[in-house]
Amino acid sequence: MDNDGSATRILVVDDDAVACEFLQEALQISGYDVDYFTSAKETLKNGLAGYDLLLSDIRMPEMDGLEFLRQVRKARPGLPVILMTAFGSLETTMEALQEGAWDYISKPFSPEEIREMVRKVLDVRKLRQLRRQDVENTPKEPQFIGSSAAMVDFYKQIARVADSSASILISGESGTGKELTAHSLHQLSARREKPFLAVNCGAIPETLLESELFGFEKGAFTGADHAHQGLLEAAQGGTVFLDEITEMSPALQGKLLRFMQSGEVRRLGGHDTKHVAARVVAAANRDIEKEADAGRFRSDLLFRFVVHLRTPPLRAHREDIPQLIDSLLKKWGYANVRISDEALGLLMAYKWPGNVRELENVLRQTLLLSPFALLTPENLPEKLHPPSPVSERPLLSLLERAERQQIHDILESTSWNQSRAAQLLRIDRKTLHAKIIRYHLTGR
Numbered sequence: 001m002d003n004d005g006s007a008t009r010i011l012v013v014d015d016d017a018v019a020c021e022f023l024q025e026a027l028q029i030s031g032y033d034v035d036y037f038t039s040a041k042e043t044l045k046n047g048l049a050g051y052d053l054l055l056s057d058i059r060m061p062e063m064d065g066l067e068f069l070r071q072v073r074k075a076r077p078g079l080p081v082i083l084m085t086a087f088g089s090l091e092t093t094m095e096a097l098q099e100g101a102w103d104y105i106s107k108p109f110s111p112e113e114i115r116e117m118v119r120k121v122l123d124v125r126k127l128r129q130l131r132r133q134d135v136e137n138t139p140k141e142p143q144f145i146g147s148s149a150a151m152v153d154f155y156k157q158i159a160r161v162a163d164s165s166a167s168i169l170i171s172g173e174s175g176t177g178k179e180l181t182a183h184s185l186h187q188l189s190a191r192r193e194k195p196f197l198a199v200n201c202g203a204i205p206e207t208l209l210e211s212e213l214f215g216f217e218k219g220a221f222t223g224a225d226h227a228h229q230g231l232l233e234a235a236q237g238g239t240v241f242l243d244e245i246t247e248m249s250p251a252l253q254g255k256l257l258r259f260m261q262s263g264e265v266r267r268l269g270g271h272d273t274k275h276v277a278a279r280v281v282a283a284a285n286r287d288i289e290k291e292a293d294a295g296r297f298r299s300d301l302l303f304r305f306v307v308h309l310r311t312p313p314l315r316a317h318r319e320d321i322p323q324l325i326d327s328l329l330k331k332w333g334y335a336n337v338r339i340s341d342e343a344l345g346l347l348m349a350y351k352w353p354g355n356v357r358e359l360e361n362v363l364r365q366t367l368l369l370s371p372f373a374l375l376t377p378e379n380l381p382e383k384l385h386p387p388s389p390v391s392e393r394p395l396l397s398l399l400e401r402a403e404r405q406q407i408h409d410i411l412e413s414t415s416w417n418q419s420r421a422a423q424l425l426r427i428d429r430k431t432l433h434a435k436i437i438r439y440h441l442t443g444r
């Protein structure tokens, strides 16, 4: 059901009527209204008004799915689209995602799989609508970009915990959007009208950090010639964001722990305590569990964080790179700049140790140094160029290199569990196996 109580309407387009009926049945069980067409042209003729989601085949006789997708985007830009493809290839997926598809599912799939996917896409749509309202309320709030499985999964985690009062720890590599996550958590919660106050624990000396957080009374220490409200008090009802929390001294960690347990704040040099209902969100760049194991971070404080969100590194969602680039170009007023396929191939194959922030920097630098309408590999910084090929392997196209890299990374992340990797890549095991051989991939 939608907010207004009417059923969610799904449109299915597949030239195979049996497939349409299968989908109709599978989705009606979940309470969706499902219509279908067996022709892309007929669908466009009938119009797309009133639908909340489109499920389309990618291979159809009179118009292929990508072309159809282009036309759909023109007619109804915001309509979420899931493409159904018999070829789980990265190439088609990337093209489809570039054309604005929200997700894709490889045939054959089970009724449960398609229901799960539909639910996921509708969740993200809801989140995006929420975010759009936020933007209207608070202009210039930076946005998450990306519709990869990894990011969609991350958005869902944010949406699930945003509105609780649980304290949240965000960890992840540098430049992966930890601060952005903290802002989103606040914006998506009922606290959004209340203050969001941030402090970087690594950037201020310890004594100052303590008085910043807890405040002080007049005469608390030399130079305290007036009383001062701390950040925790000031954030009453809102969110306190403690960035780089691993940089906090053990003594201050203890004080923070007591605040998180009791909700009580006592200013330095003061006697009275005040109850403060502020939600604590913290971010850590270093591996905070390792810091705790090494005794540098209090584990009781670590356990006090009820939810632990981990921002995905950019190399785990490379397929979002074209979209990220597009939106940065638009944001900076370079909407007319194009990136050649070869240059895009390099941008997608690079490891991005500095993640989205590094991508922003590379793009900014490139635009400054190469004020051209078309950016080619020569315009990109040296570090993006792979070392010259000295192998006996057949030369791979840039797209293939990107695919090889992604398969390699996923295999590494699953410790070469091929079934799991195939699942994550949404290809079948046989296809994965063939690609491992084709790309000469080997484990450690």
Ligand SMILES: Nc1ncnc2c1ncn2[C@@H]1O[C@H](COP(=O)(O)OP(=O)(O)OP(=O)(O)O)[C@@H](O)[C@H]1O
Residues within 6 Å of the ligand: 142, 143, 144, 145, 146, 172, 173, 174, 175, 176, 177, 178, 179, 180, 181, 285, 311, 356, 357, 360
């Ligand atoms: N998924 C994303 N979509 C759009 N922009 C992103 C995304 N992730 C990060 N960014 C952008 O990248 C930059 C870095 O993000 P942010 O400051 O939130 O990262 P961080 O994890 O806090 O980094 P650090 O560890 O270096 O402090 C910001 O400009 C942010 O808007």
Ligand SMILES: [Mg+2]
Residues within 6 Å of the ligand: 178, 179, 243, 283
């Ligand atoms: Mg940060």
